[in-house]
Amino acid sequence: MTGAKGADRIVVLGLDPGRDKCGFAALEKTEDGTIRVLMQKVIETKNLEQEAAAAAAAFSPERLIEGNGTTSKEARERIQRALPELPIEVIDEYRTTEQAKRDYWKAHPPSGLRKLIPTTMQVPPVPVDDFVAVILATRYLCTAASPSGRGGPR
Numbered sequence: 001m002t003g004a005k006g007a008d009r010i011v012v013l014g015l016d017p018g019r020d021k022c023g024f025a026a027l028e029k030t031e032d033g034t035i036r037v038l039m040q041k042v043i044e045t046k047n048l049e050q051e052a053a054a055a056a057a058a059f060s061p062e063r064l065i066e067g068n069g070t071t072s073k074e075a076r077e078r079i080q081r082a083l084p085e086l087p088i089e090v091i092d093e094y095r096t097t098e099q100a101k102r103d104y105w106k107a108h109p110p111s112g113l114r115k116l117i118p119t120t121m122q123v124p125p126v127p128v129d130d131f132v133a134v135i136l137a138t139r140y141l142c143t144a145a146s147p148s149g150r151g152g153p154r
Helices: 045-059 072-082 096-107 112-116 129-143
Strands: 009-016 021-030 035-044 063-067 088-091
Touching (some): 009 045, 021 129, 045 072, 063 072, 063 129
Parallel strands (some): 063 088
């Protein structure tokens, strides 16, 4: 497998499609196996094609990794029309929302009196769709071959 910008890395986009908003991320995996988030955000679904085109231009991804949720077919069709050269791989979203909430609280620990309440009993104050996109892309990169083409699936 070759990297998006040379043989030393793989770059992919992650997408958690939704009716009104989507989680969107760009991640890279280097030859040593390090996975790094290059970008993550929540976007409006109506802007999906424009956001995907901008990310494709900025990061030259090898493929887009999409969650298999309810609106995934529609999102996939829209991206395929806008970016026909970008391969799309659909993967299972099982339990990604729960993991995204945990990841959110690790990245943004509660403060003040909220520290006294277990995070398992709290709802993040913002959507976590972007964390889901990171999880989906990470799942793919953890099973992808190394960027140099050596090593096979992990």
